[in-house]
Amino acid sequence: MLTDQAPARKRVYDLAHARAGDKGNTSNISVIAYDEAAWELLSERLTEKRVARAFHHIAGGPVRRYALPKLRAFNFVIENALGGGVTRSLAQDPHGKSLSTLMLTIDLADEDRAD
Amino acid sequence: MNNFVRVGSGAGMADDRIAPAQAIAERGGLDYLVMECLAERTIARETLDRSKDPSRGYTPSLRQRIRAVLPACRANGTRIVTNMGAANPRSAAAVIAEEAQALGLATPFSAVVLGDDVAELVRGEGGLATLEDGLPLEEILPRMASANAYLGADAVRDALGTGAEIVVTGRVADPSLFLGPMLHHFGWSYDDLDRLAAGTVAGHLLECSGQLTGGCFADPGRKEVEDLAGLGYPFADVSMDGRVTLSKTPQSGGRIDRATCTEQLLYEIHDPSRYITPDCVLDITGVDFVQRGKDRVEVVGAAARARTDSYKVVVGYFDGYIGIGEMGFAGINAVARARLGAEVVKERLSRLGFVYPEMRVDLIGMSSLHGDAASRPEPYEVRLRIAARSNDRTAAAAVGAEVRGLHMQGPAGAGGGYSLGVQEVLAVKSVLLPRNRVTHRVETIGHAH
Numbered sequence: 001m002l003t004d005q006a007p008a009r010k011r012v013y014d015l016a017h018a019r020a021g022d023k024g025n026t027s028n029i030s031v032i033a034y035d036e037a038a039w040e041l042l043s044e045r046l047t048e049k050r051v052a053r054a055f056h057h058i059a060g061g062p063v064r065r066y067a068l069p070k071l072r073a074f075n076f077v078i079e080n081a082l083g084g085g086v087t088r089s090l091a092q093d094p095h096g097k098s099l100s101t102l103m104l105t106i107d108l109a110d111e112d113r114a115d
Numbered sequence: 116m117n118n119f120v121r122v123g124s125g126a127g128m129a130d131d132r133i134a135p136a137q138a139i140a141e142r143g144g145l146d147y148l149v150m151e152c153l154a155e156r157t158i159a160r161e162t163l164d165r166s167k168d169p170s171r172g173y174t175p176s177l178r179q180r181i182r183a184v185l186p187a188c189r190a191n192g193t194r195i196v197t198n199m200g201a202a203n204p205r206s207a208a209a210v211i212a213e214e215a216q217a218l219g220l221a222t223p224f225s226a227v228v229l230g231d232d233v234a235e236l237v238r239g240e241g242g243l244a245t246l247e248d249g250l251p252l253e254e255i256l257p258r259m260a261s262a263n264a265y266l267g268a269d270a271v272r273d274a275l276g277t278g279a280e281i282v283v284t285g286r287v288a289d290p291s292l293f294l295g296p297m298l299h300h301f302g303w304s305y306d307d308l309d310r311l312a313a314g315t316v317a318g319h320l321l322e323c324s325g326q327l328t329g330g331c332f333a334d335p336g337r338k339e340v341e342d343l344a345g346l347g348y349p350f351a352d353v354s355m356d357g358r359v360t361l362s363k364t365p366q367s368g369g370r371i372d373r374a375t376c377t378e379q380l381l382y383e384i385h386d387p388s389r390y391i392t393p394d395c396v397l398d399i400t401g402v403d404f405v406q407r408g409k410d411r412v413e414v415v416g417a418a419a420r421a422r423t424d425s426y427k428v429v430v431g432y433f434d435g436y437i438g439i440g441e442m443g444f445a446g447i448n449a450v451a452r453a454r455l456g457a458e459v460v461k462e463r464l465s466r467l468g469f470v471y472p473e474m475r476v477d478l479i480g481m482s483s484l485h486g487d488a489a490s491r492p493e494p495y496e497v498r499l500r501i502a503a504r505s506n507d508r509t510a511a512a513a514v515g516a517e518v519r520g521l522h523m524q525g526p527a528g529a530g531g532g533y534s535l536g537v538q539e540v541l542a543v544k545s546v547l548l549p550r551n552r553v554t555h556r557v558e559t560i561g562h563a564h
Contacts, residue, residue: 013337017334017337017338017374017378018378019331019379021381021383021384022383023383024247028381028385030377030381030382057486058485058486068381068402070402070403071373071380071404073381075381075385077386084473085247085543086155087155087540087541088504090439090474090475090502090503090504091475091483091502092483092500093484097331102484102485
């Protein structure tokens with residue numbers, strides 16, 4: 001695990017902002033890079049596989065990534081993520097509104113290329 | 116005809132804040148005020164409401180919202196479009212007339228949109244499979260509470276075509292509520308895909324009210340929002356040729372710029388090259404935002420393909436009960452005591468003979484939102500939350516009761532507990548119906564002035 005002293009620390013939080021939306025049992029989370037360098041790093045490292053790993057304890061997947069280069073944004077679509085769906089979930093946050101902040105905690109610094 | 120039309124948002128959910136709606140009605144200079152108040156399942160609740168009392172079934176906050184915006188809309192010549200008709204648009208229009216009278220205003224000329232309620236049609240239609248899991252709809256038909264097709268902007272256009280001051284609908288797709296006034300005002304056709312794309316992307320961006328103008332955005336020290344407390348609702352200035360510029364209520368809080376617009380553009384989108392509405396298949400992969408001034412953003416690059424040959428129908432159905440209880444713990448060993456409390460509740464429920472197909476134990480302050488992960492530090496305070504599903508109301512009620520019982524018969528220092536009681540679950544699934552099976556109708560109430 002990486003420590004706070006590591007100079008290369010790169011959390012998604014440092015590179016991008018995010019918002020989560022819901023449809024049925026699927027969560028979609030946008031990741032919007034603050035600049036071109038951040039966009040390039042995210043393109044390389046914030047892969048479907050990396051995101052699936054970060055969400056594996058709450059989402060069955062699969063995870064799909066769509067790119068919108070003009071906006072330097074990604075849209076991650078994570079299936080089986082909302083406890084059976086907004087309308088019947090037992091979760092405290094059935095819409096998964098807070099899942100955007102889980103995406104932002106992903107640390108890319110110590111990751112090998114994920115795939 | 117003006118070359119521009121200004122369409123604003125006055126609500127993005129049934130419980131949305133009302134003060135900003137009044138502000139945009141008063142100061143927004145709107146031609147149209149659109150209030151969107153139907154989440155996926157709310158119309159199922161309203162349908163139940165109507166089955167108990169035929170005069171009900173509209174959005175519960177209808178009276179309050181209309182009281183807040185109608186005087187300003189009347190004074191400014193702003194026409195209102197809303198889906199607060201929910202399961203009973205006719206009654207909603209009657210209620211609006213009552214409220215106008217109570218305000219001392221002339222009775223409005225309203226148009227109601229009907230035809231979205233396809234419950235009878237769906238009951239008689241064999242062979243429908245749900246989009247979520249491909250299972251036959253027959254499995255949930257005996258428990259069905261409602262079935263409503265997402266109508267398109269053409270329904271709103273036709274209602275405005277009567278000259279009505281207020282258009283009240285049931286289920287209409289959210290972006291279509293905003294596109295409807297543009298179709299009416301400019302006479303755009305369904306062959307005009309560039310205009311449909313522009314109007315649909317505008318509607319998509321506006322439909323969640325304050326989420327475009329700094330709501331759902333602020334992160335202190337990282338992403339600041341000026342006067343979030345005074346957040347203003349957004350509007351779009353749309354030109355005859357499909358130029359869309361977004362802004363918000365003058366002298367209001369919040370912000371509208373590339374960052375807020377990009378977050379909202381992708382909100383609840385899956386494949387960005389094919390976002391399906393009843394009006395078109397929207398492609399936002401080429402969208403860009405151009406800042407035209409403070410809090411003024413032009414949207415460019417939306418594209419669309421022709422609408423599909425089906426309507427999406429959301430079916431609401433009863434899906435048992437959920438019982439929930441919570442209890443607080445703090446100080447040394449708080450997490451271990453909370454976990455012991457959970458084990459005790461589970462054991463007591465089991466000894467009472469209750470079996471639950473699904474139960475969820477959360478530690479609020481530790482794992483309730485992002486799940487359990489190793490290496491997460493233990494908090495000073497933690498709140499135990501237990502939720503379980505059952506088809507038996509008594510079993511569901513026992514969950515909260517046993518959690519509350521931890522006050523006196525649980526681990527040390529269990530405090531602040533309560534039961535959230537029992538919620539009856541109205542779940543939703545979707546099916547597609549061929550376009551030619553669904554027909555919208557417009558009725559008018561009152562007289563043109």
